[in-house]
Amino acid sequence: MNTFELFEQLEDLEKIPAIRNVPESQLRQGRFTHKVKRQTKPNQMAELAEEEHALNFSYHASKHEKEWLISSLTTFYQQQWFDDVLSLIKGGGKEASVYQCLGNETTQTRYLAAKVYRPRKFRQLRNDSLYREGRLHLDDEGHEIKNGGALHAINKRTTLGMRLLHTSWIEHEFQTMSLLHEAGADVPQPYVSGNNAILMDYIGWDDMPAPTLNTINLDRVEAQRLFQQAIHNIEIMLAQDRVHGDLSAYNILYFEGAIYLIDFPQAIDPAVNRNAYAIFQRDMIRLCDYFQTQGVDCNPQNLAKDLWVKNGFPIKQPVDPRLLPVEGSDDF
Ligand SMILES: Nc1ncnc2c1ncn2[C@@H]1O[C@H](COP(=O)(O)OP(=O)(O)OP(=O)(O)O)[C@@H](O)[C@H]1O
Numbered sequence: 001m002n003t004f005e006l007f008e009q010l011e012d013l014e015k016i017p018a019i020r021n022v023p024e025s026q027l028r029q030g031r032f033t034h035k036v037k038r039q040t041k042p043n044q045m046a047e048l049a050e051e052e053h054a055l056n057f058s059y060h061a062s063k064h065e066k067e068w069l070i071s072s073l074t075t076f077y078q079q080q081w082f083d084d085v086l087s088l089i090k091g092g093g094k095e096a097s098v099y100q101c102l103g104n105e106t107t108q109t110r111y112l113a114a115k116v117y118r119p120r121k122f123r124q125l126r127n128d129s130l131y132r133e134g135r136l137h138l139d140d141e142g143h144e145i146k147n148g149g150a151l152h153a154i155n156k157r158t159t160l161g162m163r164l165l166h167t168s169w170i171e172h173e174f175q176t177m178s179l180l181h182e183a184g185a186d187v188p189q190p191y192v193s194g195n196n197a198i199l200m201d202y203i204g205w206d207d208m209p210a211p212t213l214n215t216i217n218l219d220r221v222e223a224q225r226l227f228q229q230a231i232h233n234i235e236i237m238l239a240q241d242r243v244h245g246d247l248s249a250y251n252i253l254y255f256e257g258a259i260y261l262i263d264f265p266q267a268i269d270p271a272v273n274r275n276a277y278a279i280f281q282r283d284m285i286r287l288c289d290y291f292q293t294q295g296v297d298c299n300p301q302n303l304a305k306d307l308w309v310k311n312g313f314p315i316k317q318p319v320d321p322r323l324l325p326v327e328g329s330d331d332f
C-alpha cells in the first residue's frame with residue numbers, strides 16, 4: 001500500500017494546529033487575505049484545493065501525497081512563506097519527507113526546504129525515553145504543556161497523547177535549530193514550524209540538493225578541514241547545552257566545500273539527561289567512523305572526553321554507548 005494512503009485513516013491529524021513564529025513585519029501586506037482553516041479533514045481537502053489561494057504546486061505528487069502536502073503546507077503557503085513546491089528532496093516513505101520549495105521576499109532566499117513529518121516518524125523511535133529524559137513536552141506553539149489531562153494522555157500513550165508527543169518532537173527540533181543557528185552553528189536557518197512541518201533554508205543547487213556527507217569522498221586536506229568544522233559546531237552545541245543525539249555523516253550535508261548539520265528532533269540537554277555523555281560518545285564514534293575513512297586521525301573516546309570536560313560537564317556513564325541502539329536497527 002502506498003504509505004500516503006494511510007493519511008485517510010489518520011484521525012490524529014484532523015486538527016491543523018495554529019501556526020506561529022510568523023514575523024508579521026515580513027509578511028507582505030494585502031496578500032495574506034485568506035482565513036486559515038483550523039479544522040481540515042481529508043474529505044475537505046478537495047474543497048480546499050479549489051479555494052482561492054489554495055496551494056497548487058508544480059511538483060507531481062501522487063493523490064494522497066498531494067493531500068498530505070496540502071494539509072501540511074497550505075497555511076505556510078497562505079502566509080506567503082513560499083510560492084511553490086518544486087520537488088521531493090528525500091522521503092516519500094513512512095517517516096519525514098523533505099521538499100524543495102520556491103522562496104519569495106518573505107525569507108529573501110531562492111529556495112526553502114520543507115521537512116514534513118509522517119505521523120509514524122516518532123512512533124518508530126524505540127527507546128525514545130532515552131532522549132526525552134528531563135525534557136519538557138512542548139505544544140504546537142512551542143510552550144511547555146502543563147495541562148494535567150494532556151500530560152496524562154502522553155503518559156498513557158493515548159491517540160491524543162501520541163499526537164501531542166509527535167508535535168513535541170517537531171517543536172524540539174525547531175527550537176534546537178533556532179538556538180543553534182542563532183549561536184552561529186552551521187545549520188540551515190529555520191523559519192517557521194507547525195502543522196507537521198518545519199520550513200528552513202534549502203542547502204543545494206537549483207536542480208540538485210546537497211548530498212549527505214556519507215556519499216562523499218574527500219581528499220585528506222579537505223577531510224581535516226571539514227572535521228575541524230564539525231568539531232567547531234559540536235563545541236557550539238555544547239556551549240548551548242545541546243548534544244545532537246543522531247550525529248553521523250548521514251545527517252551532515254556537504255555543499256560547496258562546507259558542511260551543514262541537520263536532523264535535530266532527538267537533540268538532548270546534558271544538564272537534564274543522564275544519558276547525555278553516552279549519547280555524546282556515540283555521536284563522536286559515528287562522526288569519527290566517517291572521517292577516519294577519509295584519512296583523519298581521530299580517537300572518538302579521547303575527543304569526547306576532552307570536549308565534554310572542556311565544556312564543564314561532569315563525566316557520568318550509565319550506559320555504554322556501544323550498547324545504544326543504532327538508528328535504522330530494530331532496536332532504535
Ligand atoms: N535544509 C535542507 N536542504 C537540503 N536537503 C535537506 C535539508 N534538510 C534535509 N534535507 C535532505 O532530507 C533528508 C532527510 O532529512 P532529515 O535527516 O532531517 O530527516 P530524517 O527524518 O532523518 O530522514 P532520514 O531518516 O531519511 O534521514 C536529508 O538526508 C537530506 O538529504
Ligand SMILES: [Mg+2]
Pocket residue numbers: 250251263
Ligand atoms: Mg536524517
